[in-house]
Amino acid sequence: MSRRPRLSPTVGTARNLIRAALDEAQVPEGSLLLVACSGGTDSLALAATAAYFARSGRYRVGAVVVDHGLQPDSAAVAENARQQLAKLDLDPVDVRRVEVATAGTGPEAAARTARYGALDAAVEQHAAAAVLLGHTLDDQAEQVLLGLSRGSGTRSLSGMPARRGAYLRPFLALRRTETEEICRFSGLDPWHDPTNADPALTRSRVRTQVLPYLEDALGPGIAESLYRTSRILAQDAAYLEELAAAEYSRLRAPAPATGEGGHDAGALLLSEDGLRALPPALRQRVLALAVVELGGVQPGFERLLAAENLLRRAGSAGPVQLGGNVSAYRQVRGARVPQGDPSYGSLVLRKNL
Numbered sequence: 001m002s003r004r005p006r007l008s009p010t011v012g013t014a015r016n017l018i019r020a021a022l023d024e025a026q027v028p029e030g031s032l033l034l035v036a037c038s039g040g041t042d043s044l045a046l047a048a049t050a051a052y053f054a055r056s057g058r059y060r061v062g063a064v065v066v067d068h069g070l071q072p073d074s075a076a077v078a079e080n081a082r083q084q085l086a087k088l089d090l091d092p093v094d095v096r097r098v099e100v101a102t103a104g105t106g107p108e109a110a111a112r113t114a115r116y117g118a119l120d121a122a123v124e125q126h127a128a129a130a131v132l133l134g135h136t137l138d139d140q141a142e143q144v145l146l147g148l149s150r151g152s153g154t155r156s157l158s159g160m161p162a163r164r165g166a167y168l169r170p171f172l173a174l175r176r177t178e179t180e181e182i183c184r185f186s187g188l189d190p191w192h193d194p195t196n197a198d199p200a201l202t203r204s205r206v207r208t209q210v211l212p213y214l215e216d217a218l219g220p221g222i223a224e225s226l227y228r229t230s231r232i233l234a235q236d237a238a239y240l241e242e243l244a245a246a247e248y249s250r251l252r253a254p255a256p257a258t259g260e261g262g263h264d265a266g267a268l269l270l271s272e273d274g275l276r277a278l279p280p281a282l283r284q285r286v287l288a289l290a291v292v293e294l295g296g297v298q299p300g301f302e303r304l305l306a307a308e309n310l311l312r313r314a315g316s317a318g319p320v321q322l323g324g325n326v327s328a329y330r331q332v333r334g335a336r337v338p339q340g341d342p343s344y345g346s347l348v349l350r351k352n353l
């Protein structure tokens, strides 16, 4: 009597991870899932595991391969991905060539922007309910380590989110060695991106030198520990951001226009007493929310400390540059700010044109 090959425990774990991610995001049964697939080990393993949900009839499953056109062999890499995906009976398998606009930004960031543009377009065209990304625990550990090396805060150290809109990362708890195992088990032949071992790239050095060194020096389990840290900090970041958003809407007021009536859209006011009463973790987040609302970029820690210092000054103070051309200053009562003007007692944030 012939026996069916035993299911690898890793394949079972991977299925459970996808099932949990879809349930958590409440992706409706019968809808289309698109796997974002580079043809590399992680996303091919993801496609192979997601294919199970098509076979079981619970979802429809397709894949999108983005050809960035940055390397001479990029079309061949995309074709290899298509051939591997053809073994999995996914529908559709959509290979998209994109133009990567590298002017003014690094090639990696430009490729990412173009890739997400193509994935968004594929979601729209195929009316997909979710896009699955193949990031693993190892990717998350690298992300946290890179964040630590830059002196980042809670949000950045919480790494990549498991979910953002329709984008899901079900494999964040899975090791890269496990995605390799799934590919072997599924008879897939993944592409090995040579840039993953390129010592000129910081992330590659973290992957091939720093993490193995830490593993050696501190003992095994460092990747799992960094992943654990990311989960703890993700909870904390979400909670602090929720509190800060509530404080921001409580303390924020529109700036009056300099002329008759209306508001000055390029500025806003934050109650100084309200800001002073907050703990620094919330005060700095409130200031950052104001900067972003005015069209600036998320300010760094030192800039936020400088803005907080304005609140300790006796008279008019500032401006302090907060990034993205947004500055903060305070004005005290006098000829320019008569009592009764809402700018009095407020920190003013202004976008300089």
Ligand SMILES: Nc1ncnc2c1ncn2[C@@H]1O[C@H](COP(=O)(O)OP(=O)(O)OP(=O)(O)O)[C@@H](O)[C@H]1O
Binding pocket: 035, 036, 037, 038, 039, 040, 041, 042, 043, 044, 064, 065, 066, 067, 068, 115, 132, 133, 134, 135, 136, 139, 193, 196
């Ligand atoms: N060219 C691409 N086309 C479609 N999706 C992609 C492409 N490149 C990356 N992705 C998606 O983004 C995820 C992360 O890619 P990245 O290259 O950062 O990591 P990786 O660990 O090398 O992943 P992989 O082994 O799947 O290539 C991939 O798992 C995949 O879901």
